[in-house]
Amino acid sequence: MLRSMYSGVSGMKNFQTKLDVIGNNISNVNTIGYKKSTINFQDLLSQNMSNSGNNPMQVGLGSAISSINVVHTPGSSMSTGVGTDLTIMGEGFFVVENNGEQYLTRSGNFIVNDSGALMTPQGYNVLNSQGNPINIPADKYSSFVINREGEIVGKLASDGSEEKIPGGTVGIAAPANPEGLRKFGGSLYQMTASAGENLNLGTATNAKSEIGSGMLEMSNVDLTEEFTEMIIAQRGFQANSRTITTSDEILQEVVNLKR
Template sequence: MLRSMYSGVSGMKGFQTKLDVIGNNIANVNTVGYKKSTINFQDLLSQNMSGSGVNPMQVGLGSQTSAINVIHTPGSAMTTGVGTDLAIMGDGFFTVNDPANPGQTFLTRAGNFVVDADGDLVTSQGYSVLDTGGNAIRINPNQYASFSINREGQVIGKEPNGNETPLQTIGVANPENPAGLRKFGGSLYEMTAAAGNMNTGTAAAATSMISAGMLEMSNVDLTEEFTEMIVAQRGFQANSRTITTSDEILQEVVNLKR
């Protein structure tokens, strides 16, 4: 059987995966805090045809996916005017956990938070937003008439008489290798061994600041994605043509008997 046919199959499978990655990026073009993914390929093993020449005589056996990486470049900021909408300007992630399973901490760049009936600052899924000590951020509604969040991430409660009291500081995690984080779903990431240490502290410790009333949007560039889609489509077509041509050659070999 012709090696070119199997090479074409591997190429088509690779470009199918590339289209999957591109499709997911485009689907999340308006997702708050979403980070796009890119795919890289590498060649498969090469078959040695002969070792008698000066240089090796080898024929490649196709390609395969080598890595799918998440690109953590910042997205554009959108002003909302909502005091509980937060955006990290710089490196780092907000830390949250599920109240039903507080032992597992997740990271996110999606800062569309709300205050629930108990006064807890939570995500849209109900996950608690954590402070620098890993505790849920709570604003007692019976004690404070309102609250604000400054650039350092300090939650400042305002009493009915006008006095302001610093309550807690929003925790910002700065993993050693953000590309090693694993996507969990719901715009959340979970730590892995490849990501290194979480390094949770203040926004200033992560050389960042927190902007209230703003959200970080997706970093997907539609122009880039559609360009890559064209490349993937043409690559898929070219590999399918390789298979068609190989099939025609095999048909000619079969016809030699006639």
């Protein structure tokens, strides 16, 4: 069989995966805290035709996917006016917990439930810089604000004075290699060995970042870039399909040599 046919098949499969990545990026263009993915290709092993002469004579056998990477560049901030909506201005991730499992996220659309716990809409507890759930007692504080250091400052219901709520500093994790995190779903990430040995959980100051209150970080997907990549993927898919069609026509001619 012709090598070109198998090369075309590998190319079509890879560009189909590229379209899958692009489609997922576009579908999450308005997802809070979403980070886009990119895909890279590499060539497969080449077959040696001859070793004579100074230069090797080789024919490639198609392409393969080398990596699908998450791009952790910051997205633009959108003002909401809601005090519990937080955005990280810089590096790092919020840390949330559910049933003893910790996850990282850039999605800061948090709420305070009836017991005073700071949580995600899915019911995950937001952790402080010591790795403990944050709780804001409603019977003690009439209101609260979150400053740029992530400290929650409450107004006492008794006399109206302000104080920092104990254990109320929003924790920020700074893994050594964010690209090594595994997407878990729900805008959450899981730690892996590739991401680093630990979360490096601390304050926003430790992570050299700041926290913005009343704002949310939007997706970093650029529709212009995604549509351009979609055109490239479509043309690449069509070109590889034409390679298969041409190879099939050549094989048909070989079959028809003997009539």
